[in-house]
Amino acid sequence: MTRTARDRALAAATGLCVALVLGMLLVVVGEIVRHGWPQLSWAFLTDQPTADMTGGGIFPAIYGTVALTLLMTVAVVPMGVATAVWLHEYAGRSSRLAAVVRAAVHNLAGVPSIVFGLFGLGFFVLFLGGSIDDLVYGDPTRPVWGKPGVLWAALTLAVLTLPVVIVTTEEALRAVPRDLREAALGLGATRLQTVVRVVLPNARAGILTGLILAVSRGAGEVAPILFTGAANFLPYLPSDLRDMFMHLGYHVFVLATQSPNVEAARPALYGTVLVLLVLTLSLNVAAVWLRSRYRAALRS
């Protein structure tokens, strides 16, 4: 083989890898859209499922997913942003603690999602909820807080998505020019004023990106909520932090594996998958777009 031919061969081989991966993505998304699209209707999005879940709509699952991710966002964004601010604005470059925090954040990102499920059950439901019950109600046979519910599931997901928010926010803080900080400090602002009034407003896009990525990740995760609050079927919408909830991802799992009549459930299944896919993919595309904007700012 001549050297030119080898050159072309390597380019072709690696290009083939790209084509294969993109092709698979296209097949997955295409298949879901093809079968799921005919299912979508206003009624499908706004109705209760029928009792055997082969018909009706998926409104409770959408409602539960939104409630869950909203609660999760309320918990994770302040914590993630505060951690990123501390890492980038307060901890020095040689801070030992900052190195440990960073290592912890990276490790947290790699913890298997099912382990988060065990942690949520062991810590939030049994330990935290159980302790509240012991202190307030004192009747171990009738748990009030010490049982799976939307609050515990949301907090579990908040821990899971914490690294996403921290890493994205820190990147956004890095993109804020030093001059702005120095100008603020030079005008006599305290460090905190500089952070709150100058740095954070300029990092808005990045913080929003982190939030969107966290929501997208949190909305799609099923393993962590298996034991912390997701329900197969509920005849009512959750109205209390302690209620269980239906969830799009969990609904997909239930319809695909535990339905008594898988064939009959298939249309509803495809429809649910499509809704979940549209939700997570559109959030991610939005995040990618936002990020490309402030990355361009960072480069210039």
Place this chain on the structure above:
Amino acid sequence: MTPVNETGDAAAAGAPDPAVPPRDHDESEAADVPRRKSRRLADSFRTPWTHRLVERAVAAVAWTAIVAIAFIFVFVAREAIPLLYERHEDGSFRLVDLFAPRQWPGYDAPVYVWQPVGTPEKFNVVPLFVGTLKVTVLAMLLSVPLGVGCAMYVSQYASRRVREIVKPVIELLASLPSVVLGFFALIVLASSMQAVFGFRFRLNATVAAVALSLAIVPVVFTVTEDALSSVPRSLHEAAIALGARKYQTTLRVVIPAALPGIAAAIILGFGRAIGETMIVLMASGNAATLAPFDPTTSVRTVTATIAAELGEVARGEPHWRVLFLLGLMLFALTFLLNLAGGLIVRRLHRRLTASAT
């Protein structure tokens, strides 16, 4: 705040009083200015206590990630550890049976069996780890070449415009919820693969591995691409100056320089594959068989076992505790893999940036 002067900057940045004395000196020379006034002046350059309080709170919140890691360990262990000292007088549960084969009544030879609902209950974790390893290795065989290939194309061959489309799209693959990939494997992939390859079982290790590799490729790709792109330009230029072709530069200069990064990508991808739950739960068939070298049998992985069985078990039973113990082992394993992967990546970056200057 009082009017700004040239020392405001330093005082605001949290430095204590050293900036103040000269001024203090000036004013005391201007005759009987009360002492208190100079102290008030000094105070005005100090960060207000409310700001300090908020800063303390921010510093405290920064501990969350560390505390979270510690709590995950503690509270998963809390449910598992009593297994080690709780006594099971009826002899139904023995710790050694978790790992060693045992000749159960009705069996001809000692065996490794996971059969938590049988009588007696049999909790041997070996088949589960064999299952996890089988699916993971198969998935890695697919996703490492694909991920590294994509990374090579994007970092070495693609034009800037192509790169800026292809890279985010591959990373978009990582954002597909694993339950969607599991669904795809279960409903679409399993049947078509059975039709093509004639598998005996519709759901098996290979089907799960193919779906799993879709989730792993972006991990391998991202880390590898990062390593390949951080190889300094000077190395490229030196190779080209010596008359090397593009493929020679790529294979003999760039790849060797970035090799630790590729190793890290494999380690991190492996860690992700071991911990993936929904895909294997839905697509692997979930039969705890012990056939380590047959890729066409159904398998039951560690993660799928926890997900499928924990909901059915009462708290405090040996079965409950064994499931948490599985989680603990999984956590320990992925923790070590992530630690190793992260360490390699950081070292590589330091080496490459050092050699660039």
